[in-house]
Amino acid sequence: MEDRIAVIGAGIMGGAIIKSLKKSGCTSKIIATDIRPKRLKELEKLGVSITSNNLEAATNADIIFISVKPSDIKNVMKTIKEKVDGKMVISVAATVPLKFLSKFIPEAKIIRIMPNVAALVQASYTAYCCGEKVTPKDKKKAIELLNLFGRCEEVKEKYMDAITALSGSGPGYLSIIIEGLMYAGLKVGLPRNIALNSAAQTVLGTGKLVLDLPIHPAKIKDMVTTPGGTTIEAIYELEGSQIRQALMNAVEEATKKSQIIREKLKV
Numbered sequence: 001m002e003d004r005i006a007v008i009g010a011g012i013m014g015g016a017i018i019k020s021l022k023k024s025g026c027t028s029k030i031i032a033t034d035i036r037p038k039r040l041k042e043l044e045k046l047g048v049s050i051t052s053n054n055l056e057a058a059t060n061a062d063i064i065f066i067s068v069k070p071s072d073i074k075n076v077m078k079t080i081k082e083k084v085d086g087k088m089v090i091s092v093a094a095t096v097p098l099k100f101l102s103k104f105i106p107e108a109k110i111i112r113i114m115p116n117v118a119a120l121v122q123a124s125y126t127a128y129c130c131g132e133k134v135t136p137k138d139k140k141k142a143i144e145l146l147n148l149f150g151r152c153e154e155v156k157e158k159y160m161d162a163i164t165a166l167s168g169s170g171p172g173y174l175s176i177i178i179e180g181l182m183y184a185g186l187k188v189g190l191p192r193n194i195a196l197n198s199a200a201q202t203v204l205g206t207g208k209l210v211l212d213l214p215i216h217p218a219k220i221k222d223m224v225t226t227p228g229g230t231t232i233e234a235i236y237e238l239e240g241s242q243i244r245q246a247l248m249n250a251v252e253e254a255t256k257k258s259q260i261i262r263e264k265l266k267v
């Protein structure tokens with residue numbers, strides 16, 4: 001891809017996007033901006049141009065990722081609006097709708113995405129939805145780019161809060177599961193590294209089974225459960241813990257929080 005890429009806001013997610021682009025061999029010129037010089041210094045070592053000037057970055061790019069917190073979006077939009085007509089602007093910000101973004105940059109090709117931090121290892125689930133100015137050719141280009149972070153999928157914008165709650169925040173929940181499994185391994189006497197590796201790889205492998213075969217999780221559960229065997233003893237304990245209800249409640253609360261944040265920010 002020959003397009004020049006700017007990433008405005010080089011924090012956790014912006015940094016993950018840049019590192020992912022670099023790791024996947026993307027040859028585009030990348031320019032990163034942030035108000036924290038320390039964050040930029042680290043990225044400069046990867047061969048990325050850096051600046052604290054968002055307008056300069058937007059001027060010198062064809063594709064602009066905006067990866068600042070939702071509360072900083074308005075400020076960034078006002079700064080770059082003169083220089084993004086006809087360019088692709090990809091917003092990573094949770095809760096901020098396409099309609100709000102297009103008020104500031106009506107002539108830009110706006111795409112709203114919700115990746116997750118697994119972009120760092122090219123394993124993000126990235127949902128995207130497109131603004132009115134995005135053509136099929138632009139969409140093709142965006143998909144090519146988003147596939148470098150992992151797996152991407154177009155969704156209706158009305159699902160973005162739920163996606164944010166499920167896969168955007170999901171690495172947080174699964175870290176609890178992996179940590180829980182690791183402690184379980186310790187409890188039954190496994191060395192720490194073996195407990196952690198076996199827990200993490202088992203979560204990864206189960207996800208791959210679901211996606212690659214593809215196969216429904218209930219079927220995997222059947223495949224590993226022998227009548228009167230060991231797995232059913234563990235599943236019996238898990239069912240009693242209402243683990244599914246806990247996950248459903250967690251994602252529902254996080255979805256509601258997106259709506260609350262949007263109302264507060266008036267975006």
Ligand SMILES: NC(=O)c1ccc[n+]([C@@H]2O[C@H](COP(=O)([O-])OP(=O)(O)OC[C@H]3O[C@@H](n4cnc5c(N)ncnc54)[C@H](OP(=O)(O)O)[C@@H]3O)[C@@H](O)[C@H]2O)c1
Nearest residue numbers: 009011012013014034035067068069070072092093094115
């Ligand atoms: N983290 C995730 O797992 C994740 C997942 C999906 C989506 N997102 C979305 O990604 C966006 C960024 O989240 P994050 O977790 O990466 O936040 P973050 O680590 O705080 O990164 C944002 C960076 O942008 C800087 N910044 C603030 N105003 C700026 C401006 N005007 N120009 C340039 N840089 C500016 C911030 O500096 P200060 O800290 O000094 O303000 C910070 O370094 C959010 O909208 C979030 O909803 C995050």
